[in-house]
Amino acid sequence: MPKTVALIRGVGGPTALKMPELREVLASAGLGDVVTLQVAGNVVLDDGGRSPDEIAETIRDAVRTAFGHDLPVIVRSHSELREAHARNPFADAAEGRWVQTVFLDAAPTVALEVPAGIPEDAVLDGREVFVRYPEGIGGSKLQAGWFEKRLGVTGTARNANTIAKLIALSA
Incomplete structure (x- = not known):
């Protein structure tokens, strides 16, 4: 089960x-x-x-x-986690630790607008934001708190490697 x-x-x-x-x-x-x-x-x-x-x-x-x-x-x-991972457009990136999913407590009622001129890519899909950090996560402004403030919901981020482990543990 x-x-x-x-x-x-x-x-x-x-x-x-x-x-x-x-x-x-x-x-x-x-x-x-x-x-x-x-x-x-x-x-x-x-x-x-x-x-x-x-x-x-x-x-x-x-x-x-x-x-x-x-x-x-x-x-x-388990199935929601697996489906979110499958929907992540960046899941196949070479560096799984630099691809994160921000899991949200509710679907936002506003659109996600990522600032122009930054290296990160972010996509809002339902109750998840998928983020790719091509230059690493540490110096990025696009942390979970940034998404929370703009989207008006609570969220927490996990990288693709951790999500894969959680999917395996919850199977």
Whole structure:
């Protein structure tokens, strides 16, 4: 049975979470078969029949209570994650770590307008923004927060390599 993927935004630095503790906290919150990937807030779990909104709220509440951090959570089913990856027009780029998907909590009601004269390419497709960073991500202005401000939604980014691993883990 395919699993659900929860992406916790903003994990790191002052809001770092220890993954063994996070798995324990989420299991205690009633989320079953919890697996984490990396230390960036990537969680694969059995949804137990809960809706994506219920899962997101359960995780957000559990993290807030246990760690004191109020971090947004974006949830996708295995099939939604797989379909998003398949729709990514940059997925075949040579550098998978420089191709990101910004997963949004809702489909924006405004169009995406990328500034002229920048090297990055970005495409909005439903609840995802696909971004290619040909010169690397670090110095780019087109980070997840940039998209959030312009589109009026909450989002969190993951690179193509991480998404491929999450698809495999949630299969």
